[in-house]
Amino acid sequence: MGDWGIKVTKTGKGVTSTDLRDLLMHSNYSMFKYHLDTTTSMTINAGDTSKTVTVAHGLGYVPAFIAYFNDGSYNSLLPQRRSFYTGEDEHIFATADATNIYIKWRSIVPYLRSTYDCDDAYSNILGRNYTAVGNSNGTGLDCANRFVGIAVTGSETITSATLDFYVSSKGASGSNTKLKTHGFDEDNTGDFGSYPLGRTLTSAYTSQEQNPSSTPFSFGINVLSILNEIRQRSGWSSGNAMGFMSVNNGSPNNAFLADYTSSTLVIQKAGSLTYNFRILVFKDKIA
Amino acid sequence: MADWGIKVSKPTKSITSSNPGDYVFNSKFGSAIVYKDAEVSVTINASSSTKSTVNYYYPDGSTPLTFDYYPVVLIFAELVPGSGEWYLSPFSLYEDIDTFVSAGTYSTPFYSSVEKSKFFITFYNRTGSQITIKYHYYIFANLG
Numbered sequence: 465m466g467d468w469g470i471k472v473t474k475t476g477k478g479v480t481s482t483d484l485r486d487l488l489m490h491s492n493y494s495m496f497k498y499h500l501d502t503t504t505s506m507t508i509n510a511g512d513t514s515k516t517v518t519v520a521h522g523l524g525y526v527p528a529f530i531a532y533f534n535d536g537s538y539n540s541l542l543p544q545r546r547s548f549y550t551g552e553d554e555h556i557f558a559t560a561d562a563t564n565i566y567i568k569w570r571s572i573v574p575y576l577r578s579t580y581d582c583d584d585a586y587s588n589i590l591g592r593n594y595t596a597v598g599n600s601n602g603t604g605l606d607c608a609n610r611f612v613g614i615a616v617t618g619s620e621t622i623t624s625a626t627l628d629f630y631v632s633s634k635g636a637s638g639s640n641t642k643l644k645t646h647g648f649d650e651d652n653t654g655d656f657g658s659y660p661l662g663r664t665l666t667s668a669y670t671s672q673e674q675n676p677s678s679t680p681f682s683f684g685i686n687v688l689s690i691l692n693e694i695r696q697r698s699g700w701s702s703g704n705a706m707g708f709m710s711v712n713n714g715s716p717n718n719a720f721l722a723d724y725t726s727s728t729l730v731i732q733k734a735g736s737l738t739y740n741f742r743i744l745v746f747k748d749k750i751a
Numbered sequence: 752m753a754d755w756g757i758k759v760s761k762p763t764k765s766i767t768s769s770n771p772g773d774y775v776f777n778s779k780f781g782s783a784i785v786y787k788d789a790e791v792s793v794t795i796n797a798s799s800s801t802k803s804t805v806n807y808y809y810p811d812g813s814t815p816l817t818f819d820y821y822p823v824v825l826i827f828a829e830l831v832p833g834s835g836e837w838y839l840s841p842f843s844l845y846e847d848i849d850t851f852v853s854a855g856t857y858s859t860p861f862y863s864s865v866e867k868s869k870f871f872i873t874f875y876n877r878t879g880s881q882i883t884i885k886y887h888y889y890i891f892a893n894l895g
Binding site (some may be wrong): 558 | 756761790810818836
């Protein structure tokens, strides 16, 4: 019995060729069979860390598929893992089950959110590289945190700005610490090599009362109005440094919160991003 | 000499269409022939990795085959056993799925490769229990 079947070779290639790359079709081997060719899009909003879009394939089993995405500049085969020296790390990938194809986006960093580590700190009692606010044995504790490379312009929309004040030690009283926070009203506040607590302060400020949780912990200081006042100075430029001064605001005796330079400044901008995708689904069954 | 060949158009599409996307098959355009596809189960011990190797064989299934090119290999894996959700390779995840299986992480080299005689893929189990996952591979014969 002969070896029956059908073979189609590329132009210029013989049907007796043993190089499989010369073939367009060979009845001994299957080919992916087209089922669906479609497009979809995904809009990522500020603050998002995950997003999924779903495309129904209607096959009732898990099919083979491939997917591409377009970020506005390039077409790339999924999955894509994109990380940047600035800390962003996003992953775009595709999955399938018996009903749908899923395009998923995941990001370590919430979209349009930036976190800045404290660059410098100063305490009126402990000196440089320390933070302490409140009341220690009747002495008022004031401190400052400095952050550099703040990538905000004077005009873009900022939806939140929080100074996450890190606390590794606290007063023994167990009472709440009362504090008031201003910014340094400067275009590009310098480091704390010299005493910084006499610098001009913003008119914007935040007052709050913080209970002493178990250490270590962080609490948030809403510095949005302070940040806005600084970034809207005529001399402000994106990438400059900002400083925030927190002062005792009537804390009871031995109610204080302290640390070194572990606080962070978290800024959330407004905006959205749209990715477009193309999905090719084949009738070939995976599972 | 006439332009000889074979064409099969999609339903409702004309056999004279100039759009390659209107064809199921057209001998003027390349195609992807599946040389071999199969499902593989891999058992990975807790907090460890397992390298799964697939050697190529001739159609008899027993004679080893070495291509003189690097074939294209497409892999889908059910990274969460029994979930019914299959991930398109390659995998380099940092989300919750990494708790179970990852074929590479941001800080761990992605130890998978296609060679002329085999391909291999390494799965990392970051859970405290042994797990068995499935993956389905396609080796394309004429792409490479």
